[in-house]
Amino acid sequence: MIAKTFFGFEEILANELRALGAQDVEQGVRMVSFKGDKGFMYKANIALRTALKILKPVKRFKAYNDKSLYNGIQSVDWSEYINVNDTFVVDVTLSSDHFNHSQFVALKSKDAIVDQFRDKFGKRPDIDKNYPDLRINVHIHDDQCSVALDTSGASLHHRGYRTATNIAPINEVLAAGMLLLSGWNGDGDFLDPMCGSGTILAEAAMIACNIPANINRKEFAFEKWHDWDNDLFDTIVESLLKKTREFHYTIKGYDKAPSAVMKAKDNIRNANLDEYVTISQENFFETQKQSKGPLHMVFNPPYGERLDIHLERFYRELGDTLKQGYPNTNAWFITANLEALKYVGLKPSRKIKLFNGKLEARLVKYEMYEGSKRTKFQNRD
Template sequence: MLENKDYRLIVKTLYGLEEILSKELLSLGGREIQKLNRAVAVVGDLGFVYKINIALRTGLRVLLPLNEIQMETVDDYYDAVYEIPWEDLFDEGKTFAVHVVGTNEELNHSSFAGLKAKDAIVDRFRDKLGIRPSVDKHEPEVPIHIHISRENVRIYLDTSGESLHRRGYRLEAAKAPLNEVLAAGIILHSSWNGGMPVLDPMCGSGTFLVEAALIAHNMPANIYRESFAFFNWKGFEEELFVKIREGLLSRAKDYEGKFFGRDIDVYSLDAAAANIERSMFEDAVRLKRADFFEADPPAEKGLLLINPPYNVRIQADTHQMYRQIGDTLKEKYAGWQVFWITSDMEAIKSIGLRPSRKWNLFNGELECKLLRFDMYEGTKKLHKLNR
């Protein structure tokens, strides 16, 4: 079994969320935090591994290091995998899979590197126990990650299993659903503290609404998850896990504010209603079928989160839609703070508003811009004079 000591963990995230993830890890007790590309390194013990898997809003998976070598040959690579005491980490009855990122001169294809690592693990079990574990490439109980660079190989246990954006509350999806980690990251970018209502006027399956409710109630992001990969390790401390989970839940707080979700599509609203009910926030979220361009705001001011649909038929329609959204914001949403996520860099020019700030983000592999608009009555200059 793994020693309960400090490890230099690697927490994966989406590009553009590294700073927010670093702050999350610090607030949860992480040490020696270092921002990387689409990841953050942090030092913590096994209890910390349990804790951040349950609590993190902007982490995708938590990797625990097992071995690192400077390799020269394929044999060096095989030996580095083989020498890890796999039989002490998981039972032969558990399934595993190897996920490889990167290549080098000797390991010039990730499939080849994955096969060699699989062989080393199977050989180790066969030599030590006389039996081999099975591979399950789709839903392994023990996922293993290997990162290969020019000369360096790092071998990790994936402590999370399924990506942490799979919270457990969204079983119904509208078209092009927003990644939960990205949605939480956008809300945290806004520095919203629960002091004003939240509106998603094109809410789809309700991801923004549930993530905002989780933040407002200080609920752990993955409290609905039924499993993590570390459940399948030898030496998994269930009592410690339950204690940590209950400790995080004890920090939850009441919140009297409201969240408003609107969409013109009935199917999307049905999906949102099912997901919100599953998250147990149905009393806090008000859903309504409404056309953004015709409906009035639900309050005098608030936080508006908008992720316009991607499935517009032609580019000209996208420009027209963005122009209409911009006009509606100017006409009806004075006093609101708007955060707009889009992957259409050209259509941004048609909004007719100047963002007060921009961020580069990724929704999976899709490059996006996050735009902030502060909607004032009259001009920005007049607003400053009246303050």
């Protein structure tokens, strides 16, 4: 099987898969391949935090023109997966000199499938782009065509808890990946000082308590398949929920906009995480650290793409607030405005290249010590 992900998350997704029990895990670019049975396919969809899709390959062949594509698609016995009264849709990704338009590939693949059914049964299944019984993924790279069944359906970032959003909310998979890259594991206090609609807070709480990422999701594509096993699915869910753990620290979120605070509270409640997360209306630049021990901070400040702000002043205030009010804190944030980082006035100890949508971004880490950095290392000696 193949788990699709964002650029920069391949290693943490591979680690997630190994921790779940996947076999033969291999990293690629924006994907990780692995082996597992039907039960593991269910488990991967429910539990993986950094996967966008789980694909089940069914055929691989060479496709260099429309005839070889058509014949390759027809070489699959599609009656194993759908019948004439079912619906399907074909999604296409292309990186090939042989084919220029994904819509043409989708249409040719659809023709191959419906012609097979007409020849066998005199009838054909219909196309349904929104709620198909089977979602088929066709990927062509150079002359290699891979055909797979989409086990997930809608992207796995659709967790099911977020009903209210603000301007350009952060993707749930991106939020979870940032948290895992930052080393967040629930062993301390957590703060998102610009929480927006609460996505990072929700993902942080689920990681801290080892709650499966997609436990609130309404449906997966495999639930419409002919071999759907409801009892096995329930067993998998039950086994995952038995592995949740207690959390003994605090997870807090701030936002200065009352509307954002209200939306974040709604989403946290939808995710059944309100016993772990506290959200309040605060201007981060007017706050100081509340917790006595180490603090872990991950947030998504405005880039200038989303809000009308004075970037130089904003990022300078961000750096001043961290420096003056948040000792003993590991502060991580993502920005697509690399110029703005100059104004923070602090040197990041880590910079990780990521993408927020189509925007190239950096996940940066600032280590705020108790006293000066020099004192920190003198005390260690």
